Amino acid sequence: MSSPRPTTPVPAPRGGFGRGLALLMVFGGLGLGTWLDRAPATGAPGAGGDGPAIRLEERAAAAGLAFDHAISGLHPLVDHIRDRILAVGAGVSVVDVDRDGWLDLYVTNTAFGAPNALFVNRGDGTFVDRAADLGLADLNREGSGLCMGSIWGDYDGDGDEDAFVYRYGRTSLFRHEADGTFTEVTRAAGVERWINSNAACWIDYDRDGWLDLLVTAYFREEHDLWNLTTSNVMHDSAEFSANGGRNVLFRNRGDGTFEDATAAALPDTKRWTMAANAADLDGDGWIDLYLANDYGPEEVWINTELDDGARGFRLGDVGLGHDSKSGMCVAFGNLSNDGRLAIFVSNISSANWLFHGNSLRVNRLREIGQVLDGRGGRAVTDTGWSWGAAFGDLDNDGWQDLWVTNGFVSADPDRDYWYRMSQLSGGTGGLLADAANWPPFDGASQSGFERSRVLHSSAGRGFVEVGEQAGALSTHDGRAVVLVDRENRGVLDAVVANQRGPLEYFRNASPGAADRAWIQFDLVGRAPNTSAIGARVELDFAGGTQVQVVEGSSGFSAQAARRLHFGLGEQGEPVGATVYWPDGSTQRLTGLDIRVRHRIEQTGRAASSQ
Amino acid sequence: MTTNTPWWKQPKWLITVLITLLLVTGQMQFGILRTLWVLPAAVGTAVVTEFALSWLVRGRGGSVQSAYISGTSTVILIKSPELWPYAVCAMIAVASKYALTYRGRHLWNPTNFSISALLLVTSVPILSIQMGNSPWIVALVWAVGLLIVTRAGVLHVTLTYLLAFSGFAVLRAGLTGVPIATELAPLTGAMYQFFAFFMITDPPTTVASRRGRIGVVIVIAAVECGIRLLADHPELRPLLAAPPIFALAIVGPIAKWAELRRAAPRTAGPAPVAGTSGA
Numbered sequence: 001m002s003s004p005r006p007t008t009p010v011p012a013p014r015g016g017f018g019r020g021l022a023l024l025m026v027f028g029g030l031g032l033g034t035w036l037d038r039a040p041a042t043g044a045p046g047a048g049g050d051g052p053a054i055r056l057e058e059r060a061a062a063a064g065l066a067f068d069h070a071i072s073g074l075h076p077l078v079d080h081i082r083d084r085i086l087a088v089g090a091g092v093s094v095v096d097v098d099r100d101g102w103l104d105l106y107v108t109n110t111a112f113g114a115p116n117a118l119f120v121n122r123g124d125g126t127f128v129d130r131a132a133d134l135g136l137a138d139l140n141r142e143g144s145g146l147c148m149g150s151i152w153g154d155y156d157g158d159g160d161e162d163a164f165v166y167r168y169g170r171t172s173l174f175r176h177e178a179d180g181t182f183t184e185v186t187r188a189a190g191v192e193r194w195i196n197s198n199a200a201c202w203i204d205y206d207r208d209g210w211l212d213l214l215v216t217a218y219f220r221e222e223h224d225l226w227n228l229t230t231s232n233v234m235h236d237s238a239e240f241s242a243n244g245g246r247n248v249l250f251r252n253r254g255d256g257t258f259e260d261a262t263a264a265a266l267p268d269t270k271r272w273t274m275a276a277n278a279a280d281l282d283g284d285g286w287i288d289l290y291l292a293n294d295y296g297p298e299e300v301w302i303n304t305e306l307d308d309g310a311r312g313f314r315l316g317d318v319g320l321g322h323d324s325k326s327g328m329c330v331a332f333g334n335l336s337n338d339g340r341l342a343i344f345v346s347n348i349s350s351a352n353w354l355f356h357g358n359s360l361r362v363n364r365l366r367e368i369g370q371v372l373d374g375r376g377g378r379a380v381t382d383t384g385w386s387w388g389a390a391f392g393d394l395d396n397d398g399w400q401d402l403w404v405t406n407g408f409v410s411a412d413p414d415r416d417y418w419y420r421m422s423q424l425s426g427g428t429g430g431l432l433a434d435a436a437n438w439p440p441f442d443g444a445s446q447s448g449f450e451r452s453r454v455l456h457s458s459a460g461r462g463f464v465e466v467g468e469q470a471g472a473l474s475t476h477d478g479r480a481v482v483l484v485d486r487e488n489r490g491v492l493d494a495v496v497a498n499q500r501g502p503l504e505y506f507r508n509a510s511p512g513a514a515d516r517a518w519i520q521f522d523l524v525g526r527a528p529n530t531s532a533i534g535a536r537v538e539l540d541f542a543g544g545t546q547v548q549v550v551e552g553s554s555g556f557s558a559q560a561a562r563r564l565h566f567g568l569g570e571q572g573e574p575v576g577a578t579v580y581w582p583d584g585s586t587q588r589l590t591g592l593d594i595r596v597r598h599r600i601e602q603t604g605r606a607a608s609s610q
Numbered sequence: 611m612t613t614n615t616p617w618w619k620q621p622k623w624l625i626t627v628l629i630t631l632l633l634v635t636g637q638m639q640f641g642i643l644r645t646l647w648v649l650p651a652a653v654g655t656a657v658v659t660e661f662a663l664s665w666l667v668r669g670r671g672g673s674v675q676s677a678y679i680s681g682t683s684t685v686i687l688i689k690s691p692e693l694w695p696y697a698v699c700a701m702i703a704v705a706s707k708y709a710l711t712y713r714g715r716h717l718w719n720p721t722n723f724s725i726s727a728l729l730l731v732t733s734v735p736i737l738s739i740q741m742g743n744s745p746w747i748v749a750l751v752w753a754v755g756l757l758i759v760t761r762a763g764v765l766h767v768t769l770t771y772l773l774a775f776s777g778f779a780v781l782r783a784g785l786t787g788v789p790i791a792t793e794l795a796p797l798t799g800a801m802y803q804f805f806a807f808f809m810i811t812d813p814p815t816t817v818a819s820r821r822g823r824i825g826v827v828i829v830i831a832a833v834e835c836g837i838r839l840l841a842d843h844p845e846l847r848p849l850l851a852a853p854p855i856f857a858l859a860i861v862g863p864i865a866k867w868a869e870l871r872r873a874a875p876r877t878a879g880p881a882p883v884a885g886t887s888g889a
Contacts, residue, residue, distance in 0.1 A: 018666025018708060025659065025705035030731050033698045037732040240640065323641065351733030352851040357691045381691055416844035422851065423792050426799030428745045431791055439788045444842075 040379040042465045054394050054401070054456055056471040056494065056506040063486075064126040065119055065495075067503035070111035072146060075224075077231040080440035083409045085225065086110060086168075088198055090479040090497035091149030091557030095161050097134075098180065103484050103561050105495060106131075106163070107503055108147040112140050116147060116165075117503075121486065135182040136163065136174065145169010145194070145225070149480065149557035153202035155211045156256055157528020166197040166215055168225055173213075175256075190257045191250050195221055202533045202552030203278045203287050204582045205265070205303055206311040209528050210252035211552070212261075214289065216273035217245025231435040235272055238425040238432065239324040241295035244272035249313075254528070265312030271296045275556050277330035279341060279549045280536060283366035285584045287534050289313060292327030292345045292556075298359065300371060319370040325356035329556035333391025333400045335362065335374055336460045337544030342374060346386035346404060346556070350447050353418045357381040358404070379455060379465045385447035388556035392483030392492045393567025394508055396516035398543040399457035400567070403494055405478025405556075409441070410448030410500075417446040449475040452496065470510075476501035480558035485565055490518045490595060492565055497557070517568035520597040523550055525581060531562055532602070534582035541568050541575045568594055624758045625808065626675055629682050631754065632804070635747070636686070644691060652696040653681030659704040667708050680704050683721040686804060687736060695734045699724045710863075713870045717863035719812045726859040729848040736852050748798055755807035764811040770824045771806050772797065774831035782838060793838075805854050815862055817869045826865040833857040 060066070071086040073079050089110025097104045102121035109116050115137035119127035131137035140146050145167040152161045156175060163174040163182060173189050174182040186192045196219035202211045219225065220243070223233050235241035249266050250258035271293035281288040286303035293299060298320045301313035328346040335342040341363045347356035360376035384406040391400040409417070420439040424432050431437050451474070454467035467473075476498035483492040486505070491513045494506040519539070525532035535550045546566050554560040568575065571594055579587040581602050592598060636642040643649070656677040664672030680703045688695055703720035710717055728734050759765045779793035796802045810816075810830065816823050834857035837849050849856045 015667050018663055018668075019711075021666060022663050022705045022708035025663075026702050026709045026727075029698050029702040029705065030727055033695070033728055033734070034731045036692075036694045036698070037734070321641075323644075350735075352729055352735055352848050355690055355735040378692075414844065415842050416847070418844075418847070419838075419841040419850040420788070420792075423788075424795050426802060427795030428748055428798040430745070431795045431798065434791075437789050437791045437795070439792055 040377065040382070040465060042468060053511065054454060054466050054470040055509045055511065056454070057509050058471070058474070058504055059507050060503055060505040062125075063505050064128060065105070065503050065505050067107050067109075067117050067119075067129075069109055069498060069500055069503070070114050071500060072111040072140075075226050075228040077228045078225065078233060078435045080442075081435060081438045083411065083441040084438075084446075086146070087409055087477070087499060088479065088557065089146060089148050089168075090499045090501075091147070092480045092482055092495055092497040092503070093150045093152055093559035094482050094484050094561040095152040095163075095559075096562075097161065097176075099160065102488065103486060103563065105482075105484075106136070106150050106152070107497055108149055108165070108557070109140060110146045110148070112142055112146070114140055116140070116150075123488075125487065134180060135184070139165055139172060142226075144172075145196075148198050149200070151200050151202055151553050151559050153211050153531045153533050153552060154529065155202070155213070155252060157210070157254075157530065159527070159530050161531055164191075164200055164202075164213060166195070166200045168196045168219065170194055171197070171215060185256070188257070190259065191215075193221070193248060194224065195248060196223060196225070196245055198557065199273060199275045199553060201276045201278050201289070202531070203289070204529055204534055205249075205287055205313070206251065207286065207583055208252075208254065209526070209583060210254045211529055211531070211533060212252045213250040213258060214247065214276060214278075215250070216247045216276050216291065217270075218272050218274070218294070220245045220270075232433055234433050234435050234438070235295045236430070236433040238295055241272055242270050243433065244270045244293075244295075246270055247273055247276075247291075261312075264306065264310065267299075267301060267313060267315040269299065269315065271299065274327055275329045275345075276553060277332060277555075278534065278552050279332055280534075280580070281341070281363055281365045282369075285580075286311070287582065288316075290330050290343060292330045294326050294328070295324075296327075297321050297324045298327050298330075298345055300365070316365075318365060319372065323359070325359070327359070328387050329389050331389040331391055331402075331555045332549055332551070333402065334546050334548075335360075335400075335457075337399070337546055339538060339545035339547055340364070341547055341549075342391075343371065344380075344389050344391070344402060346383070346389050346406075348385050348447070349382045350385060350418060353422060355382070358383060358386055375462070377462050379453075379463050383453040384450040386453075387479045388481040388496075388558055390481050390483045390494075390555050390558070390560065392565065393518075394454070394483070394492055394494075395456070395510045395513045396491065396518045396567035396569065397457075397459070398517075398541070398567050398569030398571070399460050400546075401457050402455040402463060403481050403483065404453045404455065405481050405496055406447075406452060407450040407475065407477035407499075408447040409445055410475065410477050411441075411445045412443045413445055413449060415442075415444035417441055417444040420444075421446070448477065450477075451475050452478050452481075472506060474498075474504060476504070480556055482554070482558050482560055483565075484561050485520065485563070488597070489514060490520070490565075517571040517594045519566050519568060519575060519592060519594050521564045521566075521577070522597060522599045523562065523564070523579065524599065524601045526583070526602040529582055532582065533562070536580040537564055537577055538580070539566050539575060539577045541566075541571050542573075543569055543571070563597070622675060624761060626679060628754050628758055629679060629686070629808070632686060632751070633682055635750070639747075642689070643685065644689070645693075647693055648685050648696045649681075651693045652684040652700040653678055655697040656681035656684070656700040656704050659701050663705060663708045677704060680720050683804075683808070684724070687721065687725055688734060689736070690734055695728065695732070699728055699734075702727060712867050713874060715814065715866070715870055717815065717866045718859065719809050719815045719862065722809050722855060722858050722862070725852065726855055729852060729855075736855070745798075748803070751803045751807070755803055759807055759811055762811065762813070764813070764816075764823070766820060767811045767816065767823050767827055768806050770827045771810055771831055774828045775834070778831055778835035782835060785839065786841075802854070805858075809855075810858055815866055817865050822865070822869065826861060829865070830854070830857045830861045833861050
C-alpha cells in the first residue's frame with residue numbers, strides 16, 4: 001500500500017539526534033500526558049486564598065432521619081439488569097407541609113411494600129416521620145409501579161401544598177386537606193397515567209395562575225416493567241436515542257381537574273428524559289423548560305404562542321443539539337453574580353471508558369439566543385457517574401457553591417460491568433435496544449463507591465473540590481440532593497438521598513457561615529399559585545446580582561425549598577430585590593434587612609422574621 | 611501499483627479520502643467533535659512533528675498525508691473534553707515511527723501505539739460510541755472500507771480478522787454465557803470497522819507475505835479474545851476498554867520484528883527508512 005521512496009544518505013549525527021528527539025517525544029509525551037491528566041486540586045480546611053473552608057457533619061441518625069432506600073425485582077425479561085434499570089428512585093423534596101416555618105422532607109422508596117417517608121421538622125433539631133399518618137407512606141404497591149420522586153405545589157389554590165408522586169408506573173396526585181392529611185385524587189383530577197417517569201415539574205406555562213404539570217418519560221409508556229411481553233425496552237442508541245417515552249403536559253383547568261395538553265403544547269420528542277427544570281430563560285416573561293436527556297442532547301423548550309393563540313412549547317435551537325451525552329439533572333444557579341442563570345447538567349465520566357462530562361452552561365438566550373458553555377474546569381466537568389446537583393452558598397460568602405452526587409452501582413468491588421456495557425454501546429441500535437442482549441449484572445459494580453463532590457466557588461473564578469476535606473466522605477450511590485436551612489439559622493445544610501442506601505443529612509458547620517450576611521425569601525404568590533412556583537428573584541448586593549427561581553422541580557428526583565436563600569458575604573447594608581412573579585407582574589423591594597427571612601406576598605405586603 | 615497509477619487510485623489516497631469522509635460525516639451528522647480546535651491540535655501537531663523529525667532523520671520534508679492520517683485517526687478515536695490528549699496522542703504517534711524502529715522500519719502502527727500507551731498511563735477515554743449507532747453508518751463504512759482494502763490488496767486481512775473475531779466470539783459466548791449477539795456487537799460499530807479496515811491492514815507494520823498476514827491476524831484475534839475473557843478483572847481497565855487496540859499493539863510489532871530479523875541476512879542494501887504510514 002505504501003509508495004516506495006528513494007533513500008537519501010543521512011549524516012549519522014543528525015539522524016541520531018533526530019531519533020533521540022523522537023524517543024524523547026514518545027516517552028516525554030507520555031510523561032506529559034500523565035502530568036496533564038492528574039486529578040484537579042482540592043481545597044483544604046483553613047487554606048489561604050479564596051475564602052473560608054466548608055465543614056460538614058453527617059447527623060441523619062441524631063436528627064431522626066432514619067431511612068434506607070431499597071429496590072425490588074423486575075419482570076424476568078429484564079430482571080438480569082435490574083441494577084441498571086432500577087438504579088434510580090431515591091428522591092428527596094423539601095416542603096413546609098404544616099406551614100409552621102420549619103422545612104420538612106419527603107423521601108421516596110423504590111421497593112414494593114417499602115414506605116416513603118415524610119419527615120416533619122419538629123424545630124428542635126429532630127424530625128418525625130408522619131407519612132403513614134397523613135396518607136403518603138404506602139405508595140409502592142404491586143400493580144402501581146415504584147416511586148421515583150415527588151414535587152410539591154398548591155395546584156388547587158387553597159393555600160397549602162399538594163403532592164404529586166411520579167413513578168415507573170402510575171402517577172399519583174394527592175390533595176392536601178384542611179386537616180393536614182392527603183387524599184389521592186389522581187383519577188378524579190384526570191392525571192392518571194402509566195408513565196415510566198424520572199421527573200415531573202410544576203409550571204404555570206399559560207400564566208393563568210394555575211399550576212400545570214409536566215411529567216417526563218423515560219421508558220416508553222406501553223412498558224410495565226413488571227408485566228412485559230417483550231425485552232425490547234431499552235434505548236436504541238447510546239448517544240442519539242429517540243425511542244424513549246412521551247413526556248406529558250397536564251393543563252390545570254382551575255376546577256381541580258387537568259386536561260392533557262401534550263399533543264398541542266409539547267414538541268413531539270421521545271427522548272429518555274431524566275430531569276426537567278423551569279425558568280424564564282429568554283426573558284420574555286413566560287416560563288420555559290430545560291430538559292436533561294439520557295442518551296441524547298439537552299433540550300430547551302421555549303414557551304411560545306401557538307397558532308390558535310394558546311401557549312405551548314417549541315424545541316429551541318440554542319446550541320445544544322449536537323452535544324449528545326447522558327444528562328441526569330438540571331440545576332439552576334449563579335456563577336458570576338451577573339444576573340444570569342447558570343445551568344448545570346450532570347453526566348457520566350469514567351477513566352478510559354467514557355467522558356461525557358458535566359455541562360456547566362450560561363444562559364444567553366436573551367442576548368444571543370444561545371446557551372453557552374461555561375468554564376468550570378475539570379473539577380466541575382469530571383465528577384464521576386454524576387446524578388443530582390444543587391447550587392447553594394454553603395459558607396455565605398456571596399458565591400454559590402455546587403454539590404454533586406455520584407456513583408452508579410456499588411456492589412462487588414472486584415467485578416466491573418463497564419466492559420460488558422462497552423460491548424453493546426458501540427453496536428447498532430437494534431442490539432442495544434433488546435435487553436436480552438445485555439449481559440446480566442450479576443452483582444457487579446459499575447462506577448461504584450464514588451464520593452460526592454462539594455465544589456466551593458472561588459469568588460466566581462472557578463470551583464475547587466473540597467468534599468473530602470469538608471467531611472462529605474461517604475461513597476454511597478448518591479441521587480437527589482437538596483440544600484436546605486433545616487434549623488432556620490441562615491445556613492444551608494445538605495440532605496442526600498442515596499440509592500439502596502441511607503438518607504444522609506449533613507449539618508453545615510462551616511466556620512463563619514453563620515456570621516456572614518445572608519437573606520431569605522418566602523414568596524407567597526397571589527392565589528391560586530400561592531407556592532409562587534416560577535417566581536424569579538433578582539437580588540442586588542455589593543457583590544453583584546444573584547438570581548434564583550422558585551422551582552417546580554430541582555436537580556434530579558428532587559425539589560428544593562420554595563424558600564430562597566442568598567448568601568451575601570460581607571454585606572453590611574440592606575439590599576434591594578426585584579421579584580418577577582409567574583403571572584408576569586413585577587415587584588421591586590428596597591431596604592431589605594439582611595440576616596432576616598422575609599415573607600413577600602404578591603399583594604405587595606411584606607413581613608420579615610429572623 | 612506503479613508510479614504511473616493515477617493518484618486517485620493509489621490506496622493511500624483512498625485511505626485519506628475515507629478517513630476524511632468518516633470525519634466529515636461524523637461531525638455533520640453526530641457532532642463527534644466537541645470543538646473544531648481538536649483538528650489543529652491533532653493534525654497540526656502531527657504535521658509539525660512529522661516535518662521536524664523527517665528533516666532531522668532523513669534530511670527532507672515529511673509526508674503531510676501521513677501526518678494527516680495520524681492526526682485524523684486520533685480525532686476519530688479519542689473523545690476528550692480537553693485538547694491536550696489530541697495533541698499529545700498525535701505527537702506520540704508520529705514520533706513513534708522514528709523512535710521505535712528496527713532495521714529502519716517502524717514496528718507499531720503509529721496511532722495504535724499512541725492510543726495504547728495513553729490508555730495505560732492516563733484516563734483518556736476511548737469508548738466507541740462517537741458515531742452513533744445507526745446501521746446506515748455501519749453500511750457506509752463497510753462499503754467504502756471494503757473498496758479500500760480490495761484496491762489495496764489486503765481484503766484477505768480484513769476478512770480473516772472478521773472471521774476470526776466471530777469465531778472467538780462464539781467461543782467466548784460458550785465459555786461465559788454472554789449472548790452471542792453481545793459478543794458480536796462490537797463488530798457492528800463504526801469505530802470497530804475503522805480498526806478492521808485501517809489499523810490492522812496498515813502495510814508498513816504488517817508482515818509481507820499473504821500467509822503471514824493471515825496468521826498474524828488470527829493471533830491478534832486470539833489475543834483479543836484472551837483480553838476479553840479477563841472482563842472480571844477491573845484492574846485491567848485500559849486493556850478492556852480497547853481489546854483490539856492492545857491485541858494489535860502486542861502482536862503486531864512482535865510479528866514485524868520477527869519478519870525483519872528473519873529477512874535481515876538476505877538484505878543487500880540499506881534498509882528502507884521509516885515514516886511512510888499514517889493510521
